[in-house]
Amino acid sequence: MATIELKSVRKSYGTAEVIEGIDLQIAHGEFCVFVGPSGCGKSTLLRMISGLESITDGDIVIGGEVVNDIPAADRGLAMVFQSYALYPHMTVRQNLSFGLENINTPKAEIDQKIENVAKMLQIDQLLARRPKDLSGGQRQRVAIGRAVVREPRVFLFDEPLSNLDAELRVDMRGEIASLHRRLGNTMIYVTHDQVEAMTLADKIAVLRLGQLEQFGAPLELFNRPRNMFVAGFIGSPKMNFIEGQVSADLKMLELASGEKIALPSSGFAIAAGQKVTMGVRPTELQPDETGPIALSVKSVELLGGESYIYGSLANGGAVTIHSLGQTSVGLGDTIQVSPKIEEVHLFDTDSTLSLRDE
Amino acid sequence: MGKVLSFLTATRGKNGKLHWTDWVSYGYLTLGVFLMFGPVLWLVISSFKTEADLQRFPPTLLPYAQETVQVDGYDNPLPLFLMTGGDYEGQTLAQLRRVGSQAQMVDPANPDERLRVNIANREPVEKLHLATENYTELFERFNFLRFFWNSTFITVTATAIMLLVNSMAAFALSKYEFRGRMTVLLMVIGTLMIPQTVVLVPLFLIVTELGMFNSLWGVIIPGAATPTGVFLLRQYMITIPDEILDAARMDKASEWKIFWRIIVPLSAPAIAVLAILAIMWRWNDFLWPLIVLTQSENFTLQLALNSFQGELQTDWQSLLAMTVLTLLPISAVFMFLQKYIATGIASTGGK
Numbered sequence: 001m002a003t004i005e006l007k008s009v010r011k012s013y014g015t016a017e018v019i020e021g022i023d024l025q026i027a028h029g030e031f032c033v034f035v036g037p038s039g040c041g042k043s044t045l046l047r048m049i050s051g052l053e054s055i056t057d058g059d060i061v062i063g064g065e066v067v068n069d070i071p072a073a074d075r076g077l078a079m080v081f082q083s084y085a086l087y088p089h090m091t092v093r094q095n096l097s098f099g100l101e102n103i104n105t106p107k108a109e110i111d112q113k114i115e116n117v118a119k120m121l122q123i124d125q126l127l128a129r130r131p132k133d134l135s136g137g138q139r140q141r142v143a144i145g146r147a148v149v150r151e152p153r154v155f156l157f158d159e160p161l162s163n164l165d166a167e168l169r170v171d172m173r174g175e176i177a178s179l180h181r182r183l184g185n186t187m188i189y190v191t192h193d194q195v196e197a198m199t200l201a202d203k204i205a206v207l208r209l210g211q212l213e214q215f216g217a218p219l220e221l222f223n224r225p226r227n228m229f230v231a232g233f234i235g236s237p238k239m240n241f242i243e244g245q246v247s248a249d250l251k252m253l254e255l256a257s258g259e260k261i262a263l264p265s266s267g268f269a270i271a272a273g274q275k276v277t278m279g280v281r282p283t284e285l286q287p288d289e290t291g292p293i294a295l296s297v298k299s300v301e302l303l304g305g306e307s308y309i310y311g312s313l314a315n316g317g318a319v320t321i322h323s324l325g326q327t328s329v330g331l332g333d334t335i336q337v338s339p340k341i342e343e344v345h346l347f348d349t350d351s352t353l354s355l356r357d358e
Numbered sequence: 359m360g361k362v363l364s365f366l367t368a369t370r371g372k373n374g375k376l377h378w379t380d381w382v383s384y385g386y387l388t389l390g391v392f393l394m395f396g397p398v399l400w401l402v403i404s405s406f407k408t409e410a411d412l413q414r415f416p417p418t419l420l421p422y423a424q425e426t427v428q429v430d431g432y433d434n435p436l437p438l439f440l441m442t443g444g445d446y447e448g449q450t451l452a453q454l455r456r457v458g459s460q461a462q463m464v465d466p467a468n469p470d471e472r473l474r475v476n477i478a479n480r481e482p483v484e485k486l487h488l489a490t491e492n493y494t495e496l497f498e499r500f501n502f503l504r505f506f507w508n509s510t511f512i513t514v515t516a517t518a519i520m521l522l523v524n525s526m527a528a529f530a531l532s533k534y535e536f537r538g539r540m541t542v543l544l545m546v547i548g549t550l551m552i553p554q555t556v557v558l559v560p561l562f563l564i565v566t567e568l569g570m571f572n573s574l575w576g577v578i579i580p581g582a583a584t585p586t587g588v589f590l591l592r593q594y595m596i597t598i599p600d601e602i603l604d605a606a607r608m609d610k611a612s613e614w615k616i617f618w619r620i621i622v623p624l625s626a627p628a629i630a631v632l633a634i635l636a637i638m639w640r641w642n643d644f645l646w647p648l649i650v651l652t653q654s655e656n657f658t659l660q661l662a663l664n665s666f667q668g669e670l671q672t673d674w675q676s677l678l679a680m681t682v683l684t685l686l687p688i689s690a691v692f693m694f695l696q697k698y699i700a701t702g703i704a705s706t707g708g709k
Contacts, residue, residue: 052604073610085601089623098619099609150609 002063002076002153002186003028004049009058011044011210018044020210021058026188026203031180034190035197035233036207042190043082043158045207049188050156051075063153073102078147079156082163084139086131092142093127099150117149120182121175137168144179157189161196173199194234198222206230228352231279231345237308240285240319242278242293243349246270253278257314261292261339268346269357276355279345282308282322287329291338295319297329311335398685405678406488412674423487427452429469439463443479450483451475492679500662501655502680508574509658510687512647513640516578520636521629523583528591529621533603543592550585554645562649576650577658581640587632594628595621634695641688659684 004026011019018041026032034042047053049060051072059066067075078099086095093114100110118124121141131139140160147155157176161169177200180187191197197204198218206213206221206229214226218234225231231239244253244261250272252260261278263270270276287309294314301308309321309329321337329335346355371377404412407421426435429452436452451463451473461480463473496502530536531543561580570576598621606616622629644660651657657665663684666677 047604050608052607072604072607077608079605079608081601081605083599083601085599085605087602087606087620089626098606098611102610102612102615146605146609 003061004032004154004186004188005059005061006045006049007059007061009045009048009060010056011041011048011053012056018210019048019056022207022210022212024205024212024215026186028186029184031177031187031189031200031202033197033201033204034188034207035192035194035204036213037233038192039209040207041210042192042207046079046156046158046188046190050077050079052079076153077156078150078152078154079158080143080147080160082159084131084143084160084163086139086142086146088131091128091130092123092134095131095142096127096146096149099146103150113149113151117145121145121148136164137172140164140172141175144176148179148183153185155183155185155187157187159190159192161191162193169196176200195236198234204234206233224354224356225279225345226354228277228279228347231347231354235281237282237320237322239279239281239345240317241347242280242313242317242319243315244276244278246272246274246276248272255293255313255315259293259314262341263346264341264344267357268355270346270355275349277347277349277352278339279347280339281343282320284340284343285319285321285337286323286340287321287327287335288338289336291336293337295321295335295337297331297333297335300327300329300331302326309335401678401685402682405492405675405682406490407492407675407678408487408489409675411489412678420486421488422484423489425483425485427466429464429466431469436464436466438466438483439480440483441475441480444475446473446475447479451480489675492675493683496676496679496683500676502662502683504655505657505659505662506683508656509641509660509684512574512577512643512658513637515574516581516640517633517636519578519582520584520587521633524587524632525591525622525625525629526617527583527588528595528625529617531588532592532595533598533600533621546585546588548585550589558645558649565650570650572651572653572656574651574656577643577647580646581643584636587636590632591625591628594625598624630695634692637691638688641684 004024006022006024008021008023009019010017010021022045034045036042044053048055049062051067051070055068060068062075062077087098090098096114096117097110100113105113114127115124118127121144123138123141123145126134126138126142131142134142140163143160160176161172164172173196176189180200189196189200201218203216204218204221205215208229214221214230221230221234225234228241232241242253242255242261244255246252246263247254247260250270251263251265253263253276254260263278295309295311297309297311299310301310304326305324307323307325307327309323309327310318311321312318319337347353348355369376369380371380403419403421408423410424411418411422425438427438428435432454436454439451439453441447441449441451446465449465452466454462454464454472456462456477459477461475461477463475463480465471465473527546531539531546565571565576565580568576570579602620602624603616606620611619642660643658644664647658647661648664651661654662654665659680663677663680666673666680
């Protein structure tokens with residue numbers, strides 16, 4: 001069983017702490033995605049799990065065994081690197097067989113395994129070529145093949161699709177998902193792209209500045225973000241944030257401009273006079289002539305089937321509206337909008353934490 | 359071949375007319391060829407000259423030797439002269455002996471009659487002649503093969519040891535993080551600033567203490583690690599992406615295997631450059647072998663060449679012939695390895 005457990009894992013370079021105590025449990029067979037902005041420590045965390053980077057404090061447990069002092073090679077993991085890191089002087093076949101030769105696999109068995117993997121990843125025509133003669137997508141397949149052929153307990157992917165163009169990225173994303181279904185291994189996948197995270201993951205870990213912000217299923221993160229960072233990071237386009245103050249009767253959010261938005265009657269723990277930020281996804285904020293807030297339109301994108309309206313509120317906050325169909329709103333217009341009250345999120349402005357009371 | 363020819367005869371001017379830049383560039387290139395190959399060509403031609411021909415002034419370009427003839431009644435072949443004046447003008451005579459400005463000569467057709475002529479009235483009969491004995495003597499009179507073997511052994515062994523030591527040091531200095539790495543590197547580079555002559559005496563004492571005096575190993579070992587080599591290889595190895603090494607580590611390769619299977623093949627262009635340099639240094643090295651090797655059976659070619667040049671007389675024809683033979687292997691090595699100098703920057707498989 002390849003469960004992975006991180007117990008208050010820390011990493012620091014000198015005085016700079018890059019991973020500030022992370023606890024995480026990944027079940028066997030789960031596809032876990034580490035997501036976060038650049039510099040959040042997600043790649044470092046992956047390298048710590050792989051054993052390529054030492055840990056300063058805490059425990060990493062793989063399959064029930066503490067692996068802190070076990071070298072990378074003996075942890076039974078395989079990694080796919082961002083730059084693919086294929087051996088440039090070896091053919092594709094040699095790239096695939098290198099790892100197997102190192103564990104003294106019999107020649108016939110190596111050939112058999114390479115054949116199977118090459119067929120599965122459709123690189124069987126490329127075995128005699130060198131990496132420089134392959135396209136980006138083919139290199140990516142070879143890099144994945146090199147990981148698969150060793151039959152590891154756990155796969156680690158370090159931003160494997162970031163060097164591919166958009167179209168190929170979508171294709172390869174599908175292939176990685178189907179690879180996971182077929183092999184059923186535990187996989188950890190690092191990306192800064194929240195769309196990749198949402199589409200691939202069983203569980204997403206959102207990281208920021210070396211800290212775990214939230215860990216859970218994709219829709220759980222989308223529907224019940226624990227703080228404003230997760231709310232803003234998950235979902236595209238980004239969630240809109242509207243700052244205000246709770247009215248004395250707890251029914252209204254009073255904006256600095258004097259506008260008032262109705263608050264949901266239940267589900268949130270709020271106090272009168274509390275500074276609160278309301279989070280509304282662009283799809284849940286719609287033009288409405290009787291709407292409570294005014295929006296001056298800065299730009300409009302019409303895609304035919306859907307439209308995006310970008311504007312700013314009276315207090316200066318930027319807001320995006322995503323609506324289906326086409327709109328007649330034009331540049332420079334001021335429109336009234338209203339949020340769907342049952343879909344809004346409330347956060348404490350000072351602590352940024354969600355005010356959901358369950 | 360046709361491609362080479364059309365490349366060599368390419369001109370800027372069209373239709374057989376030469377543009378003025380053609381004149382300039384071909385003139386410049388011809389001068390360059392002359393400057394670079396002239397001395398070498400002169401050396402090779404001179405190595406086929408007899409001793410007498412080498413002493414001649416003014417010198418000739420091609421090797422000439424005086425014709426001789428076997429005359430009845432004389433044991434040795436006699437040199438032939440063409441008479442240009444006097445009583446026997448137009449005749450070809452053989453010289454018996456010469457006293458002052460007078461020479462005793464004989465007509466090969468009529469060997470019994472001795473003729474007296476003035477040496478101003480004659481000139482030697484000459485023909486083109488390759489003095490191959492210059493070369494055969496090297497093998498007969500001197501132990502050329504012994505010197506050749508000594509030089510080859512020192513060059514090959516020292517280059518192999520040097521490449522191994524330098525590439526391992528460069529690998530450690532470029533790819534491992536350890537305390538004092540920069541200090542070690544600076545010390546290595548720092549030794550570049552110390553001239554060899556400064557450390558000559560201490561080095562000699564160490565070599566003697568270790569019992570390597572008058573041994574080929576005494577030449578090989580002290581130069582086994584060169585700062586230039588370490589620095590050159592390190593700079594190249596830095597460009598090999600760390601991710602490839604990480605990938606190899608994940609592939610269960612030992613550090614030793616990473617070195618042999620990943621680092622060495624990927625550094626091949628730099629190693630080839632260093633190999634060429636090392637072979638040239640070692641083959642042409644003179645000062646250090648001169649100090650360590652004193653017995654002639656241990657001499658390298660360079661020392662043997664030096665021994666031809668005495669205080670009072672110099673054995674020019676042997677010196678020239680051996681110089682040619684000494685040049686040949688190094689030129690061959692250069693021809694085989696030169697293509698590596700420019701080729702092959704490691705492609706990482708990434709974009």
